[in-house]
Amino acid sequence: MSVKFSVLNDFAVRALNANKMRSFLTMLGIIIGVGAVVLMMAIGQGEQNQISANLAKLGTNLLLVSPGAAGQYGVRTTTTNTLTLGDATAAATLANVAEVAPTERASGLVTYADQTDTTTVTGTTPAIADISSLTIAQGRFFDADDQQNIAPMAVLGQTPYQTLYPGGGNPVGTQIRIGSVSFTVIGLLNTIGAGVGGSNQDDIIYIPITTAMIRIQGDTKQTINTMEVQVASKDDMSSVQNALDALLRQRHGLKTSQKDDFQITNMAQIQATASSIIGILTIFLASVAGISLVVGGIGIMNIMLVSVTERTREIGVRMALGASRRDILLQFLLEAIILSMLGALAGIVLGVGSAELTSLLAKMEMPISVWSIVISVLFSAGVGVIFGYLPARKAASLNPSEALGYE
Amino acid sequence: MAVSELARASVAPAASAAYPLIRCRAIVKIYPLSGVEVHALRGIDLDIGKQEMIAIMGPSGSGKSTLMNIIGCMDKQTSGDYFLDGVDVSTQFESELADTRNRKLGFVFQRYNLLARATALYNVELPLFYAGMSGAKTGEVALAALDRVGLKDFAEHWPNQMSGGQQQRVAIARAIVKQPLVVMADEPTGALDTASSKDVMQIFQKMHREQGVTVVVITHEPFVADFCQRKVVMRDGKIISDDRTPDWHDM
Numbered sequence: 072m073s074v075k076f077s078v079l080n081d082f083a084v085r086a087l088n089a090n091k092m093r094s095f096l097t098m099l100g101i102i103i104g105v106g107a108v109v110l111m112m113a114i115g116q117g118e119q120n121q122i123s124a125n126l127a128k129l130g131t132n133l134l135l136v137s138p139g140a141a142g143q144y145g146v147r148t149t150t151t152n153t154l155t156l157g158d159a160t161a162a163a164t165l166a167n168v169a170e171v172a173p174t175e176r177a178s179g180l181v182t183y184a185d186q187t188d189t190t191t192v193t194g195t196t197p198a199i200a201d202i203s204s205l206t207i208a209q210g211r212f213f214d215a216d217d218q219q220n221i222a223p224m225a226v227l228g229q230t231p232y233q234t235l236y237p238g239g240g241n242p243v244g245t246q247i248r249i250g251s252v253s254f255t256v257i258g259l260l261n262t263i264g265a266g267v268g269g270s271n272q273d274d275i276i277y278i279p280i281t282t283a284m285i286r287i288q289g290d291t292k293q294t295i296n297t298m299e300v301q302v303a304s305k306d307d308m309s310s311v312q313n314a315l316d317a318l319l320r321q322r323h324g325l326k327t328s329q330k331d332d333f334q335i336t337n338m339a340q341i342q343a344t345a346s347s348i349i350g351i352l353t354i355f356l357a358s359v360a361g362i363s364l365v366v367g368g369i370g371i372m373n374i375m376l377v378s379v380t381e382r383t384r385e386i387g388v389r390m391a392l393g394a395s396r397r398d399i400l401l402q403f404l405l406e407a408i409i410l411s412m413l414g415a416l417a418g419i420v421l422g423v424g425s426a427e428l429t430s431l432l433a434k435m436e437m438p439i440s441v442w443s444i445v446i447s448v449l450f451s452a453g454v455g456v457i458f459g460y461l462p463a464r465k466a467a468s469l470n471p472s473e474a475l476g477y478e
Numbered sequence: 479m480a481v482s483e484l485a486r487a488s489v490a491p492a493a494s495a496a497y498p499l500i501r502c503r504a505i506v507k508i509y510p511l512s513g514v515e516v517h518a519l520r521g522i523d524l525d526i527g528k529q530e531m532i533a534i535m536g537p538s539g540s541g542k543s544t545l546m547n548i549i550g551c552m553d554k555q556t557s558g559d560y561f562l563d564g565v566d567v568s569t570q571f572e573s574e575l576a577d578t579r580n581r582k583l584g585f586v587f588q589r590y591n592l593l594a595r596a597t598a599l600y601n602v603e604l605p606l607f608y609a610g611m612s613g614a615k616t617g618e619v620a621l622a623a624l625d626r627v628g629l630k631d632f633a634e635h636w637p638n639q640m641s642g643g644q645q646q647r648v649a650i651a652r653a654i655v656k657q658p659l660v661v662m663a664d665e666p667t668g669a670l671d672t673a674s675s676k677d678v679m680q681i682f683q684k685m686h687r688e689q690g691v692t693v694v695v696i697t698h699e700p701f702v703a704d705f706c707q708r709k710v711v712m713r714d715g716k717i718i719s720d721d722r723t724p725d726w727h728d729m
Contacts, residue, residue: 074607074608074610075607075610075611075612077612078607078612085593085595085596088595089595384591385591385593387552388585388587388591389604389608390552390576390579391550391552391579391583391585392579392580392585392604392605392608392652393576393577393579393580393581393605393608393609393656394576394608395572395573395576395577395608396572396573396576397573398576398608470553471547471552471553472547472552472553473553475547475552475587475591476543
């Protein structure tokens with residue numbers, strides 16, 4: 072003798088329709104909550120993707136070696152540089168190492184004709200072209216012979232090129248001055264793009280590291296700024312890192328008790344850390360948004376309780392007509408669930424819409440996480456059931472004759 | 479005649495019943511009101527047989543509404559026995575009571591109590607929905623009930639498009655749509671003018687005559703009570719008189 076579900080559904084829908092404005096306002100909490108969850112998770116996912124893409128540009132199979140011991144928080148505490156060119160040459164012989172590029176960086180005044188530019192001049196080996204995925208627009212990169220010959224040759228990045236050669240044209244073959252030394256431009260790089268944190272990776276001039284050390288710095292000790300080590304495959308990262316660490320310790324004559332006087336940064340680990348930080352942040356933000364879902368649920372419960380009081384006589388009449396307590400309970404519970412599910416639907420539309428809008432404004436892809444939609448729907452259904460139960464039970468437990476006599 | 483003799487008289491086989499349809503014995507109802515106990519019913523003995531048309535009268539506070547709530551399975555007595563159609567109502571679970579209210583009883587209220595935002599047809603279908611029916615069947619049965627109260631053409635009207643008398647007639651159609659054993663009417667003419675009151679009471683008589691339904695009407699108006707063949711008067715929670723009109727006929 073049970074009321075058919077479709078009929079109960081009809082009861083619930085009619086009741087909600089009776090006061091559309093009130094129903095909408097009650098749903099608002101859920102709508103905003105779900106919209107926020109969807110948006111937050113889309114932004115978070117977008118950020119994570121962005122970081123992955125940026126770091127992929129750097130090369131995730133990269134180990135970065137820098138001189139100086141790591142302090143307590145990873146900050147360099149000593150200033151003695153013990154990293155040498157010889158270390159780089161030795162590192163290149165390790166197993167599973169694809170390329171090694173030592174770099175010696177100096178910032179300085181560069182002149183061409185009557186144009187000047189302050190840029191970063193990096194002395195390095197041809198391996199950098201592979202490691203940093205550099206492509207040539209004009210001319211060529213310097214090679215091992217140039218390295219050997221301590222050739223005064225330079226490869227320009229797009230930014231110094233545009234500053235020094237405002238009229239454009241092929242810079243190959245022209246002479247520039249780096250500091251007081253004259254260099255021949257042998258190549259022009261293609262645009263690299265922005266780096267992690269928005270740094271301008273095009274603001275660079277590459278010269279052979281031997282030239283940098285001898286002609287510019289007069290550095291006999293041949294210490295280097297950094298060593299970029301490209302590992303053959305991601306799986307070898309840990310083993311190569313350990314081997315490199317051992318090699319350098321041995322070369323630097325460090326005793327077992329002494330700490331490393333260099334730092335090896337595992338770029339893959341950095342990416343993983345950054346990714347997980349963003350992940351945690353995203354979950355945190357989504358949880359805060361989830362709290363508003365709970366608040367929305369409380370709103371539903373509040374309005375339902377008022378509704379039950381207002382419809383006390385109607386409930387009494389339904390009971391007189393033969394509605395069982397279960398019929399009454401289910402009807403009111405359904406009303407709450409319909410409110411929360413409709414709210415969830417509207418919230419998803421809102422969330423997807425705002426994610427699209429945000430991605431347009433931020434010029435960043437914001438992929439909609441299917442997970443966020445599933446979680447929101449389930450959560451909203453739960454909210455409807457939990458917060459609708461109390462009012463529904465109150466309605467169902469009314470004494471029929473008292474309810475009928477209620478004014 | 480003393481009340482007890484009246485009671486015995488109504489137990490004697492009447493037109494049909496071997497036992498009375500409604501049998502109340504020593505019904506007492508006490509309920510708390512602001513810390514004070516209100517004795518609404520102080521021991522009611524009442525038998526109502528099949529196909530009776532009975533008026534329960536009395537001033538306000540006499541307990542007539544309380545009695546109707548108990549007979550209508552809308553409330554439970556504090557003590558005493560109530561048998562409906564041979565079944566001891568106090569032994570029934572709430573779900574069985576709901577079933578009883580749906581199948582065996584029909585209610586008509588002073589203020590009609592129709593759903594305001596639904597058609598007359600939908601209102602009459604409600605008891606059918608609660609019986610588990612759905613689909614086209616409910617529409618047919620409800621329309622037939624509306625036809626019996628002469629409102630077939632108002633099936634798609636909303637209550638606010640109808641007069642008080644018409645609304646009450648829709649309520650009556652709702653009350654009889656499941657062909658109950660008893661129709662209980664609490665001051666059915668209370669909100670109506672004399673003409674509409676007459677219409678409504680004549681419909682009750684029609685139901686009583688054609689469907690063999692027992693009609694219990696609560697009223698304080700003698701004019702309404704005159705439509706009934708038996709009049710029970712209550713005062714202060716007790717029955718003080720119970721008279722049958724000997725040569726009663728439809729008016």
